[in-house]
Amino acid sequence: MRVLAFLDGTLADPDAAHIRVDDLGLMRGDGVFETILVTDGRPRELGPHLDRLARSAKMLDLPEPDRAAWERAVRAVLDNWSGGAELALKLVLTRGIDGDPEQRPTGFALGMEIGAAVLRGRAEGVAAITLDRGIDPGLAERAPWLLLGAKSLSYGINMAAIREAVRRGADDVVFTASDGSVLEGPTSTVILLRGRTILTPPEHIGILPGTTQAGVFRGAEKAGFATKVEPLRVDDLLTGDGLFLASSVRKLTRVRSLDGTALPAATEAHAELSAAYEAEYA
Incomplete structure (x- = not known):
């Protein structure tokens, strides 16, 4: 099932042409x-997602998103959703039509079912590989025009990386x-478990701040x-007590292996952290 709404709150047929x-x-x-997890009609972290949408728009010199309009589009999707208890809600904002003298952006909200691969990863964990992104940690600050840390539609590299992972099993x-x-x-934040401490890399190195x-x-x-934001290296991931990938629709997904090396199952910690995360939205 899919539900499509534009920023004036009107619904449209998701199978028809609109763009x-x-x-x-x-x-x-x-x-x-942005992609937002909705559970039982309630979007998780809607405010922070809209904040991040505005942050990304500013980085791309797009007009500031009309927050009330986006909230209206979100409500239209949720009020008309008749699928399962969970859905992925995508908010999309483009620069609009090429050559438009008024520079009117295009914006819409789309509700979709969550894919089977995501649900399987939640339950079973995933095997991951490391790939060189080709940047150094200071590049984001030296070259803001590269848009590192913006959630832009230019996701070709991210999708190519996932295809490379599949090629490698x-x-x-x-x-x-x-x-x-x-x-x-490519679509997640890294979280490392070390004893009773969880760690994640700092966003200033050019990564997306994770909601x-x-x-x-x-x-x-x-x-x-305990929680820490600090630089991490691959050896840290391999010698930690558990490794997770976090994103809206995947929640907190366990990484079973990294570059072919089995990682600790961290079953109890994963269950405790997942329960603590879910309690934030109870």
Whole structure:
């Protein structure tokens, strides 16, 4: 099932054509997006997702998103959803039509079922590989025009990385910088378990600030875990007590192996952290 709504709150047929072929989001990937988990009609971290949408839009010199309009589109989708208890809600904003003198952006919200691969990963964990992202940790600050840390529609590299993982018999990827430090996954944030502490890399190195990671950290602190944001290296991931990938629809997914090396199952910690995360939205 899918439900499509535009920013004025009107619904549209998701199987019909609505985006012009000369829309810059299609032609050049010139736009931004967010994906939000909705459970029992309640979107998780809607405010932080809208904040991040605005942050990404600013990085791309797009008009500031009309927050009330986006909230209206979200409500239209949720009020008309008749599928399962969970859905993935995508918010998409593009620069609009190529050559439009008024520079009117295109925006819509789309509710979709969550894919089987995501659900399987939640239950069984995933095998991941490391891939060099080809950047150094200081590049984001030296070259802001590269848009590192923006959630843009230009996801060709991210999707190519996942295809490379599949070619190598894995499911997902942990990107690394040229100095070997850990960045993020193509669609996720890296979280490392070390005893009763969970760690994630800092966003200033050019990664997306994770909304789900923030929720996991809040819940973990209430459950008695310590949390740290600090640089990590691949050796840290291999010698830790558990490794997870966090994102809106995958929640907190366990990494079973990294580059063919089996990682600790961390079954109890994973269950405790997942329960603490879910308690944030109870």
